[in-house]
Amino acid sequence: MPFQPIQPEKLSTAVTRQIEQLILRGILRPGERLPSERELSDRLGVSRPSLREAIADLEAKGLLTAKAGAGVFVADVLGSAFAPALVQLFASHDEAVFDYLSFRRDMEGLAAERAARLGSDTDLRVIQTVFDKMVAAHAKRDPSDEAALDAEFHLSIIEASHNVVMLHMMRSMYQLLREGVFYNRQIMFRQRLTRDMLLEQHERINTALQAREATAARAAVESHLDFVETALRDNAKAARNEAVALQRFEHEQNRKP
Missing domain, CATH: 1.10.10.10 (Winged helix-like DNA-binding domain superfamily/Winged helix DNA-binding domain)
Structure with a gap:
């Protein structure tokens, strides 16, 4: 026996x-x-x-x-998730930014769907609490607190999905984001109009989660990250255009009539 x-x-x-x-x-x-x-x-x-x-x-x-x-x-158990050489490779190649966002879109969309279905009432209260803090921080002129709470909001959804592998992997990804490996998160919160749009997007995500509408929660997360990708592409294009404009300006200043 x-x-x-x-x-x-x-x-x-x-x-x-x-x-x-x-x-x-x-x-x-x-x-x-x-x-x-x-x-x-x-x-x-x-x-x-x-x-x-x-x-x-x-x-x-x-x-x-x-x-x-x-x-x-x-x-710091997350520190070993990516080798230093790979982190440096991410930081030196722009394409990693959009691969990162694509990965987040897939993983966080799934996490939102799972959170709506599997999260407990307490999980959803945690998400609501973080969102309420975002609303309060939105009134501040300095966007730093709101930007930090943005990360907490997304991580609270991943926690509510109750998949420990996803949780630790995404925490590791967010740590790289905090360190500026992929892009400067403050870029997204510089303009008041963009901050307003981001808050509205987070509100849609939260509303769907609180109603336990799994499909709507996933769609709201995917739409939000599509917006982030477009905004970053537009910002990169604007930066390139400004660099060219500066060259023209310097040339014009030095050009003789």
Whole structure:
């Protein structure tokens, strides 16, 4: 018979598994500091030696990292998703920008569809909360907060899709975006008219999600990212035209009658 004796589980193993699950599900994020040893042992209901053993195990696995005098942090597990040479290749070729947007369009459209179908009511409340913050930030003259919340809004949809592979891959992609590897996100928020249009697009996405209209949510995300692609292409063309215009201007200034 294929039965094996039940082995009692060490407390440290249970702690390790719980923290692993929190990292896997994206609840604990890269760079996030864990509570103090005393607080964490109290929350988990385990002794400090058991907690230390679990943390040492997670450090050995590369999931946690200890910083002297600062505490224990979730390791930057996303940093290994793309090799540095590939990141540099992305940054030096414009075509990567539009391949990136195409990839996002496909993945985030699917994520929105899944979120509408599979997301819990609490997932949708998280998305609504982030959108409400976007609306508040939209009133500010400085677009920095709104641009940051834009990323949070999209990631909250991916989280609500409940696919951990998609979640970690897309977080890695967004980290590259934050670092300016693909394009400067602030470009999209410089003009008030464009900011207004982006907010309207996010509102359509949110409305479809809150109504659990999966097809409409996917279509709204795809339409939004089509707009982003067109805007970036127009911006690149305008930059090229301006460079030519500057050459003409300098030449005209120096040309003798």
